[in-house]
Amino acid sequence: VNRSTGGCFLLLGFSDRPSLQPILFLLVLLCYLLTLAGNSALVLLAVRDPRLHSPMYYFLCHLAVVDAGFTTSVAPPLLAGLHGAALRLPRGGCLAQLLASLALGSAECVLLAAMALDRAAAVCRPLRYSRLCSPRLCRALAAASWLGGLANSAAQTALLAARPLCAPLRLDHFICELPALLQLTCAGVRGAHSVESQMLAARVIVLLLPSAVILASYGAVGRVVWNMRSREGRRKAVGTCGSHLTAVCLFYGSASYTYLQPTHSYNQGRGKFVSLFYTVLTPALNPLIYTLRNKEVKGAARRLQKSLGRRQDRQ
Incomplete structure (x- = not known):
């Protein structure tokens, strides 16, 4: 068996x-520009407008930064590869892309769980909401998201880097994604099955533990909404949670397909279309999901626009 510890990966x-x-080039470029513009606008509004200084928008700012970074780790090389020829990446560059995308993707999983807890507290314990979701707790959850994502990514990337890869280093994919890279590892190496099982277990924990928190949070929300007598109260509760639940379904649906199946059953040709959905499309949709029906964000945008208009008039 030919083994490789260096060289370049060929991404088809x-x-x-x-x-x-x-068509894909235009779609990816449009989604990338929307991701950068939409998430930057969300962060700007949440930072500048005092009315958006709440736990929900604090977590939304972190999610916006994660989404922008996540797509940036993927979109530029993808656009370069959509000119026709396959893309060559050195081993170090491939591992760096894996490290960045895994860290940001894992951080997004934890952030979405933190946002679910925030929405559950807002609906189920409105009178104790400010105490339950204190600034200190919000900062701790955000830090746990970033540090947990980085720790998971560093561990998985280090384990992969230590394993010999068998030539040819050829991926039917547009990014260096973990399930595809694991298919290049040499069979028959001592301890390989154990390492792969540990890596799969880590991926399951990163995806399923936050999923359990989200399901429990929305289970509690559902019980409260079911017992509400006021139709207006139900409508407000659904509006409070609907945007986040939509974002959760979009991200977790495609990410779970990619990362929760055994390496031997992962189909790279089909997997690259699924990956396109959660690495490029979902981050572009998130700002729209959180703003289209959000009166607070729309109000903040109008106030910022008026403020900028007054400044121009003074000049």
């Missing part, structure tokens, strides 16, 4: 579908 991307490449 969508070079096997040349007629699809121009």
